[in-house]
Amino acid sequence: MTTTDIMIHSLSTVTRTNGGGKLTVDEPVTLEKGHLFSKEVTDENSLLGWLDLQSQSTNDHIVYISRTPHRRLLNEIDVTKIETYWMTHRAGKAHISPDLEQIHAMIQSRIHNHHGIIVLEGLEWLVSLHGETTLLNFIRTLRDDVHRTQWSILLPLDELAFSSIWLARFKREAPAFVIQNEQEIVQIELGDEPPTAPTVPPQVNEEGLPELVMLNKLPNIGFTRVILRKRILQWRRMGLDVSEVEPALHMNDDEAYNLYSKVEEKVRTAVELERAIEANKDLLSASELTTSKFRIRQLTGLDEIRSTLESI
Numbered sequence: 001m002t003t004t005d006i007m008i009h010s011l012s013t014v015t016r017t018n019g020g021g022k023l024t025v026d027e028p029v030t031l032e033k034g035h036l037f038s039k040e041v042t043d044e045n046s047l048l049g050w051l052d053l054q055s056q057s058t059n060d061h062i063v064y065i066s067r068t069p070h071r072r073l074l075n076e077i078d079v080t081k082i083e084t085y086w087m088t089h090r091a092g093k094a095h096i097s098p099d100l101e102q103i104h105a106m107i108q109s110r111i112h113n114h115h116g117i118i119v120l121e122g123l124e125w126l127v128s129l130h131g132e133t134t135l136l137n138f139i140r141t142l143r144d145d146v147h148r149t150q151w152s153i154l155l156p157l158d159e160l161a162f163s164s165i166w167l168a169r170f171k172r173e174a175p176a177f178v179i180q181n182e183q184e185i186v187q188i189e190l191g192d193e194p195p196t197a198p199t200v201p202p203q204v205n206e207e208g209l210p211e212l213v214m215l216n217k218l219p220n221i222g223f224t225r226v227i228l229r230k231r232i233l234q235w236r237r238m239g240l241d242v243s244e245v246e247p248a249l250h251m252n253d254d255e256a257y258n259l260y261s262k263v264e265e266k267v268r269t270a271v272e273l274e275r276a277i278e279a280n281k282d283l284l285s286a287s288e289l290t291t292s293k294f295r296i297r298q299l300t301g302l303d304e305i306r307s308t309l310e311s312i
Contacts, residue, residue, distance in 0.1 A: 031117065031152045036143045037177035038170065041156040044068065044121070048076040051119065053229055055081035056249045061116030065096060065103065067125060075237050087122050098122070098129055100138045107153070108145060115150030124161040132166045136173070143173050210239040212271045212296075217264055223257050225249050231260070235267060241298045242267070263299075269306075270296045276309050283312050 031037065041047045044066075055062055055078055064077075065085045073084055085096045085106070096102060107118055120142075127135045139155070146153050155174050159167055218231060228248060235242045245263040248256035274296050281289055292308070295301045 031154070031177065033115070033150050033152055034147050036139070036146055036153045036155065036174045038174035039154060039156045039177050040159050041121075042158055045076070047119070047121070047156050048073070049229075049233075051082060052077040052233065053226070054117065056229060056246065057225075061110070061114055063107075063110055063116065063118045064121070065106075065119070066121035068121070070094065076233070078236075087125070098126055100126070100130060100134070104138065104141065104145075107142065111146055111149045111151040117152050117154065119154045119156065121156050123155060123157040127162065132163070136166065136169055139170065139173050210237060212238050212240075212274045214268065214271045217268075218260065220257050223253060223260070225256065228256060228260055239297045240267060240270065244299070266299045266302065269302050270299055273302060273305050273309070277305075280309060280312055 039047075051062065051064060054060070061083065062081070063083045063085070064073075065087055066073075067087050069086055069088075070079070070084060073079055077084075085094055086092075087098050087103075088095050089097060096106060103120070107120075110116070110118060123135065126138075130138075142153055153174075154177060162170070215231070215234060218227060225248075228245075232242055232245060242263055244266075245260055248259040251259065274293065277284065277289065277292055277296075284292070288308070292305050295305060
């Protein structure tokens, strides 16, 4: 392993036994700089979960090119930390055509500066547009381009969409990189298992805002950064600004849990206040209702909102 390797926290884990319970802990995995990798992905959620984890745990610049519209990515990853492009024939900001020359030019403009990871999703569509031979030549070009740079390129794909002969040639250019599905590895058998992140968008209220839901508090025993990241994603999907807890992803376990607990109490208060507002919305003006719900999702002014409700 050379100094150009980057240690990143994959969703791979080590399982250890503790009094009959099973815990999972993060294990660093290397994604070597200057190389091209592939990954079989049939469920984009696992890929997005991995991407979001990288954005929280590395200083690398991350570029994600995919067929997924930005509005869906907002529910899955922190788009302020990942440079995203929607591969589409539509013209628009942060859109890129499924044209190999355009994609190549964009990737080249990134890999000659700084350091990072580029994830190019959508090979199934590209092969249907350009054919296996042209796509394989494109991949070989990417392999040559990224060589001796401070970047890595990851190519996720559904292997069933390609011929076995083409896959064998492809794997010689882009060897497999392991990303385990977090649903398979985050297993806690100590007490109640924390709820997994929802796989469908949350319900929205009359104002079009995601409905706030009271989640079970995570136990200290078995608390890991993977579990914390899942909880942060749950909160984000409800429209809550929980940036205050993000530094916990880089703290030791005790400090991380203390910060999580502090934010957890704020969130629980916010959920209770929103329910109280809904129960008394006929007694509030439209501006009071809108302002209060906005502040609740920002987790600010909660004591003031409580005082207002108590004075009704």
